[in-house]
Amino acid sequence: xxxxxxxxxxxxxxxxxxxxxxxxxxxxxxxxxxxxxxxxxxxxxxxxxxxxxxxxxxxxxxxxxxxxxxxxxxxxxxxxxxxxxxxxxxxxxxxxxxxxxxxxxxxxxxxxxxxxxxxxxxxxxxxxxxxxxxxxxxxxxxxxxxxxxxxxxxxxxxxxxxxxxxxxxxxxxxxxxxxxxxxxxxxxxxxxxxxxxxxxxxxxxxxxxxxxxxxxxxxxxxxxxxxxxxxxxxxxxxxxxxxxxxxxxxxxxxxxxxxxxxxxxxxxxxxxxxxxxxxxxxxxxxxxxxxxxxxxxxxxxxxxxxxxxxxxxxxxxxxxxxxxxxxxxxxxxxxxxxxxxxxxxxxxxxxxxxxxxxxxxxxxxxxxxxxxxxxxxxxxxxxxxxxxxxxxxxxxxxxxxxxxxxxxxxxxxxxxxxxxxxxxxxxxxxxxxxxxxxxxxxxxxxxxxxxxxxxxxxxxxxxxxxxxxxxxxxxxxxxxxxxxxx
Ligand SMILES: Nc1ncnc2c1ncn2[C@@H]1O[C@H](COP(=O)(O)OP(=O)(O)OP(=O)(O)O)[C@@H](O)[C@H]1O
Numbered sequence: 512x513x514x515x516x517x518x519x520x521x522x523x524x525x526x527x528x529x530x531x532x533x534x535x536x537x538x539x540x541x542x543x544x545x546x547x548x549x550x551x552x553x554x555x556x557x558x559x560x561x562x563x564x565x566x567x568x569x570x571x572x573x574x575x576x577x578x579x580x581x582x583x584x585x586x587x588x589x590x591x592x593x594x595x596x597x598x599x600x601x602x603x604x605x606x607x608x609x610x611x612x613x614x615x616x617x618x619x620x621x622x623x624x625x626x627x628x629x630x631x632x633x634x635x636x637x638x639x640x641x642x643x644x645x646x647x648x649x650x651x652x653x654x655x656x657x658x659x660x661x662x663x664x665x666x667x668x669x670x671x672x673x674x675x676x677x678x679x680x681x682x683x684x685x686x687x688x689x690x691x692x693x694x695x696x697x698x699x700x701x702x703x704x705x706x707x708x709x710x711x712x713x714x715x716x717x718x719x720x721x722x723x724x725x726x727x728x729x730x731x732x733x734x735x736x737x738x739x740x741x742x743x744x745x746x747x748x749x750x751x752x753x754x755x756x757x758x759x760x761x762x763x764x765x766x767x768x769x770x771x772x773x774x775x776x777x778x779x780x781x782x783x784x785x786x787x788x789x790x791x792x793x794x795x796x797x798x799x800x801x802x803x804x805x806x807x808x809x810x811x812x813x814x815x816x817x818x819x820x821x822x823x824x825x826x827x828x829x830x831x832x833x834x835x836x837x838x839x840x841x842x843x844x845x846x847x848x849x850x851x852x853x854x855x856x857x858x859x860x861x862x863x864x865x866x867x868x869x870x871x872x873x874x875x876x877x878x879x880x881x882x883x884x885x886x887x888x889x890x891x892x893x894x895x896x897x898x899x900x901x902x903x904x905x906x907x908x909x910x911x912x913x914x915x916x917x918x919x920x921x922x923x924x925x926x927x928x929x930x931x932x933x934x935x936x937x938x939x940x941x942x943x944x945x946x947x948x949x950x951x952x953x954x955x956x957x958x959x960x961x962x963x964x965x966x967x968x969x970x971x972x973x974x975x976x977x978x979x980x981x982x983x984x985x986x987x988x989x990x991x992x993x994x995x996x997x
Contacts, residue, residue: 513536513559513570513571513667514535515535515558518532518558518568519532520565527723530724532726534726537715541693542702542717543717544717545705545706545717545720546720547722550722551724552703554724556669556703558570560591561580561586572667587614588667589667590659590662590669592656592660592670592673593670593672593673594672594673594675595652596652600643603640604640604642605641608625608626609625609626609662611662629661629662632692633655633688634654649677649678650685657689661692665698666698667698670702672703672704672705674686675705675706686713702714711732711736715731717729719735719743727741727743727744727747737756754821758820761815765823765848765853768846773785773788773798774787776799776803776805779803784847786798788844794809794844795809807831808831811829813825813837813838814840820856820860823848824853834848835848
């Protein structure tokens with residue numbers, strides 16, 4: 512697999528030939544790069560064998576950056592075919608084909624054997640082996656170019672407009688041959704063309720580029736025909752893309768009807784179409800209604816299991832009675848179908864394709880929504896775990912503070928105990944202080960306030976309080992008075 516990752520190529524004069532190209536070229540398949548003149552096709556191709564280096568981005572081959580692979584090694588493992596073959600004019604056909612084996616130091620016998628083998632593979636007669644390129648037709652030169660590119664059995668084949676210099680008939684022939692070779696060798700092929708028909712015919716995958724070196728769409732031929740992403744692609748794949756699209760739809764689901772079969776056209780006795788068949792029920796032609804006993808041409812037949820709707824429609828349109836004749840693999844008559852039945856089927860399939868596309872679009876939208884929801888959930892989860900981490904940190908901090916408070920209280924308690932112990936010690940060693948006598952409170956006597964009952968001259972009977980002015984009180988009861996008024 513070759514992968515372009517956001518590759519841009521800007522030439523020294525400031526021309527951006529390829530802009531931010533991301534493209535996967537799968538192994539063992541044909542990828543065709545197609546687009547109008549100057550859209551960057553050749554620049555893209557030349558970056559694959561490092562004839563040009565990207566200005567930015569990266570190209571990998573089986574996940575290895577191309578930058579890490581030596582150019583000489585790269586070019587041995589990648590065959591390169593250009594317009595008109597690009598053959599060396601002073602070397603014969605065989606010598607041209609042996610170019611890379613010669614560079615690799617193969618023994619003469621081996622490289623000559625390989626060249627002869629390839630000559631046959633590309634459909635050239637051995638008598639052409641010693642001719643020079645100028646003695647070959649354009650198509651023959653092109654075949655030699657392909658043979659030369661395949662000589663050292665490279666893993667990748669890069670082809671820059673390989674079939675553009677030959678006429679349409681030769682080109683169609685070369686296409687068939689090329690597809691047959693690919694069936695045999697199964698290389699990873701990257702081909703450039705500006706011809707969308709060629710791209711549709713040959714490509715497993717087509718990359719359409721627009722001027723400015725921007726990839727417009729990549730997909731299978733059928734995808735491009737049925738689901739062009741925009742007007743540029745729709746315009747590029749052509750106005751008759753609906754009809755061409757039939758080439759990718761199998762004829763297997765067509766409803767097949769029956770007709771009368773006869774061995775002898777003369778035995779046809781009805782105005783309805785009658786098919787003349789041989790002893791194995793292989794169709795021969797239609798009984799001619801206007802000339803009894805004569806057989807009208809059959810036109811083309813189709814095999815529902817292997818042929819396409821386009822072939823079935825061709826068969827119906829070419830039929831003198833308007834019926835396409837379906838045959839089994841062994842050629843036996845299988846049934847008939849009209850052009851309008853074929854078109855009904857096509858409309859039905861198109862509606863299913865449209866439904867499938869709509870369903871896919873809905874599924875894509877749901878996937879995008881689910882992805883957004885997943886991202887949202889992820890960010891909420893991250894936020895929650897951040898909050899939890901903060902809460903943990905706060906709890907740690909609170910525990911630290913609590914421990915500090917406790918430690919401080921313990922210290923205070925210790926200090927208090929130490930103070931008390933010190934005070935007790937001091938008290939034990941200090942003599943007891945002499946009790947101090949408080950000065951007597953001044954007393955004024957208010958005779959009006961004195962109660963009238965229970966009073967004796969000796970003092971207050973109830974309280975025992977001495978009367979002020981009692982001259983003996985201060986002398987004989989001095990201790991009691993002190994404790995009383997204190
Ligand atoms: N060496 C160069 N220096 C400056 N600009 C270049 C150089 N080579 C190509 N270009 C420009 O880069 C752009 C892409 O060229 P490129 O040859 O890759 O396109 P292309 O699609 O292969 O064209 P075409 O189909 O005509 O061969 C064009 O505008 C071309 O003029």
